[in-house]
Amino acid sequence: METTSRVGTQSTPSASAAEGVPVARRTVDGYLRASFPWYGLDEAFTGPRWLMQVATTADGTVQHGSMGHGDEPSIKSDAAGAEKERFAVVVTVGASPVRRTSDGTGMLDATTVASAAWLAGSGLLAYTWPGQLDHSLRDDWLDQQTETAFELADDMDGPAWSELSLPVDGVPMPFHYRESEFGWVLAGSTGSGVHVGAYGRGMSAYGLGFSVVRDLGDYALQERGPGG
Template sequence: METTSREADQTADGPTPAFHGRGTLDDYARASFPWYGLDEAFTGQRRLMQVAAAADGVVQHGSLGHGDAPSIRSDAAASMRERFAVVVTVAASPVRRSGDGTGVLEATTVSSAAWLAGSGLLAHTWPPQLDHALRDDWLDQQTETAFVLADDLDGPEWSQLSLPVNGEPTPFHYRETDYGWVLAGSTSSTAGSDGTGGPGVHLGAYGRGMSAYGLGFSVVHDLAPYEQDALA
């Protein structure tokens, strides 16, 4: 799979991306691509999440949260009651030299977004009756499975779902799991009827407790509400 998403597979003889914790407005502002979130039909809480950048500081992808703050809880029943949707924006880029000239960064594809969404959902999941000592092994195994599935978007595990992006119907790959749902697609380079939106990106999303079927996505022109809710 061509992706800049998986730390072990992101480069060929080059640096791996540096992952930040919760991003700041400055982190998001450094991106050369537009960020996407749920459209105005969603009226719940919004929050900044993570931004990932290469060793040379180039922002490669990041995520914005909606609804409850997803958490890792050993109380699996409480975790499964959370209602959230996280939108992952991935810069669309071809195979290219790394910024420091030491290696080659692989291209990003829809599979990159699918992988990030799948692994993101797993990172906020604690299966029922799973012992603390076994969770790391479970997470490693399931994360590898998510990587394989992301590399086979035309396989039987995925279905097709059309959702609005800047008001335009857009095809997505969609799958449900025991722990939530995952979807991935791409935007056009001319998103929105008013010509705004910037270059095309790959979009991933994952969630739990909120149906994916009623969601819509749009370019986020003002990230301030996401920062304010994150600090609340």
């Protein structure tokens, strides 16, 4: 699969670095350090917008991050409860070629649409678990389902995915799309060289459009959710 090794990990400021710095400021700074443009829902969406988290490599390079739209999602253990929420999270993945790790001990694969698909799929899983499952077993379930999301992202031409066209900066672009019991996942590329994934529930994916985020001030400047 042409993703990075699960496309990196979430950035966590050290205690010394974070001391005295508001969470909102740390979050915004992470987005500002990115070398690629961020994508969110276009102006047709008029609801709440909020920042989530960015992920970086060991040398501080921003790899990807997420932006939320609509209701702040919560963990749901049944489909009926999940349907009451309306949200869409947009994941932006910076395009990156095959390269060495920052410590020079290994190689990172290139990022692709599959990278965005896996991040979106695992992001949706962070807010769900089967109603019949005990809380103590959720971590095992999440590990299994995350591996499944990784395998599905590795087979973008497989039967689990369908195709749809959505506007990106006003230009129709092809996306891969799939549905699950708790929501939907889609992934595609933009004309600006980055990959976009998205996941959500309660909002139809077929009516979405994406555009470059021109002003981070349009988003609530606070950190939310585990799906960065």
